[in-house]
Amino acid sequence: MDTAVICPRFExxxxxxxxxxxxxxxxxxxxxxxxxxxxTDVIGISGRLLSERLKNLEAQGIVTRTxxxxxxxxxxxxLTEKGFSLKPVMDEIQNWSxxxxxxxxxx
Amino acid sequence: MDTAVICPRFExxxxxxxxxxxxxxxxxxxxxxxxxxxxTDVIGISGRLLSERLKNLEAQGIVTRTxxxxxxxxxxxxLTEKGFSLKPVMDEIQNWSxxxxxxxxxx
DNA sequence: TATAATTGGTTACATAAAGTAACTAAAGAA
DNA sequence: TTCTTTAGTTACTTTATGTAACCAATTATA
Numbered sequence: 001m002d003t004a005v006i007c008p009r010f011e012x013x014x015x016x017x018x019x020x021x022x023x024x025x026x027x028x029x030x031x032x033x034x035x036x037x038x039x040t041d042v043i044g045i046s047g048r049l050l051s052e053r054l055k056n057l058e059a060q061g062i063v064t065r066t067x068x069x070x071x072x073x074x075x076x077x078x079l080t081e082k083g084f085s086l087k088p089v090m091d092e093i094q095n096w097s098x099x100x101x102x103x104x105x106x107x
Numbered sequence: 108m109d110t111a112v113i114c115p116r117f118e119x120x121x122x123x124x125x126x127x128x129x130x131x132x133x134x135x136x137x138x139x140x141x142x143x144x145x146x147t148d149v150i151g152i153s154g155r156l157l158s159e160r161l162k163n164l165e166a167q168g169i170v171t172r173t174x175x176x177x178x179x180x181x182x183x184x185x186l187t188e189k190g191f192s193l194k195p196v197m198d199e200i201q202n203w204s205x206x207x208x209x210x211x212x213x214x
Numbered sequence: 215t216a217t218a219a220t221t222g223g224t225t226a227c228a229t230a231a232a233g234t235a236a237c238t239a240a241a242g243a244a
Numbered sequence: 245t246t247c248t249t250t251a252g253t254t255a256c257t258t259t260a261t262g263t264a265a266c267c268a269a270t271t272a273t274a
Contacts, residue, residue, distance in 0.1 A: 006131060006149065008213040013204035022262075023121040024113065036222055042113065044260065050224060071271050072220045077138040083206050089203055092196040097120035100189050106115040127232075143251055153233065156253060160243050179249040218273070224266080230269070231260070244246085 014061070017089075021045050021053050023099060025092050029063065033078035057083070123167070126194075128152050128160050133190060134197050136170065140185035164190070 017023045024043050028034065034042075040050055054077055057063040062083035068074040079086075124130045131150050135141065141149075147157055161184055164170040169190035175181040 002191045006135065006206070007201070009208040009210060010201050011131065011133065012213045013200050014124075014134070017121075017124055017200070017216085018127050018130055020125050023125055025120065027117065027121070028113065037220095040222095046264090047223060049261070049262085069270095071269095073269075075222065083208065086203055089196065089199040091190040092122070093120050093229070094114070094117050096193055096196055097114070097116040098123045100192065101116040101119045103116060106119045144226095144249095152251060153235090155234085155254085156232065159232095178240095180240075180251070185266065216274085219271090221257090223268090226265085227263085229260100229268070231258105233258070234256085236254085236256105239251090241249095243248075 019053070019056075019076055023090075023093075024059070025045060025050070025053055025057065026062065026079065029077060029079045029083065030087055030090060033066075033076040035074060035076050039077065062086075126160070126163075128156060129164070130197075130200075132157070132160055132164065133186065133193055134171065136184060136186045136190065137194055137197060140173075140183040142181060142183050146184065169193075 012018050021043065024045075025039065028039060028042055035048065036047075036054075039045070040047055043050070045053075054063060058065055060082075061080055064080055066076045066078065068076065087099065128150065131152075134148060135149055141160075143157065145156075146152070147154055152160075161170060161172065165172055167189075168187055171185050171187055173183045173185065175183065182205070185189065
């Protein structure tokens with residue numbers, strides 16, 4: 001009769017980061033607004049999945065999408081305050097990786 | 108001709124956390140050594156996946172497995188120093204979740 | 215007037231990962 | 245001998261991801 005459970009908010013947050021690519025997208029957007037094709041190039045994600053992930057992040061209020069009707073069209077993705085406030089999380093992952101990830105094993 | 112890339116160590120670290128269940132397992136083990144069946148109960152993961160994840164975490168030096176030949180057998184999983192040093196990451200995820208995750212949407 | 219070029223996607227299909235539930239090994243207890 | 249308990253494994257289904265070709269909008273070019 002053990003009723004111990006994991007905090008639902010924590011679970012929700014970690015399920016966000018547990019989705020493949022999502023962490024990398026947020027990390028990359030910490031550097032500032034970027035367009036779709038730049039994200040595919042830098043992250044190495046396919047258009048199909050990037051599109052899906054960005055829609056998701058937008059729906060969760062983590063990213064905004066802005067259309068600039070130039071030629072050719074320019075669309076920029078940018079973190080919201082909610083998204084940007086994940087920076088401390090990313091910083092700690094960065095710190096840990098510098099100490100514990102063996103660069104020879106990053107294949 | 109843009110050679111910008113994401114730090115390979117960061118990428119390696121986030122790919123660890125991007126694997127489903129891995130973050131929750133580490134978070135749960137921060138509370139101390141725990142046995143297999145307790146982890147399945149608390150986390151809500153199947154034996155198949157828990158087994159796979161724990162083998163993986165052991166291979167990466169994040170978790171240790173200790174057999175106590177009692178009756179019935181008791182096997183405990185515990186974080187190594189490398190694993191425990193992910194605590195600041197988990198703490199920041201926790202912080203973020205308290206501020207930004209709407210408890211009504213944690214379904 | 216076609217034709218091409220560029221961005222930001224979508225579609226269709228193959229492969230890999232995760233979910234589910236039944237099953238097994240070991241070892242002492244009844 | 246049969247039962248219980250823990251810690252898994254196996255076989256099978258469903259979901260997620262990878263890959264590559266395709267499309268719409270818009271302006272420049274032949």
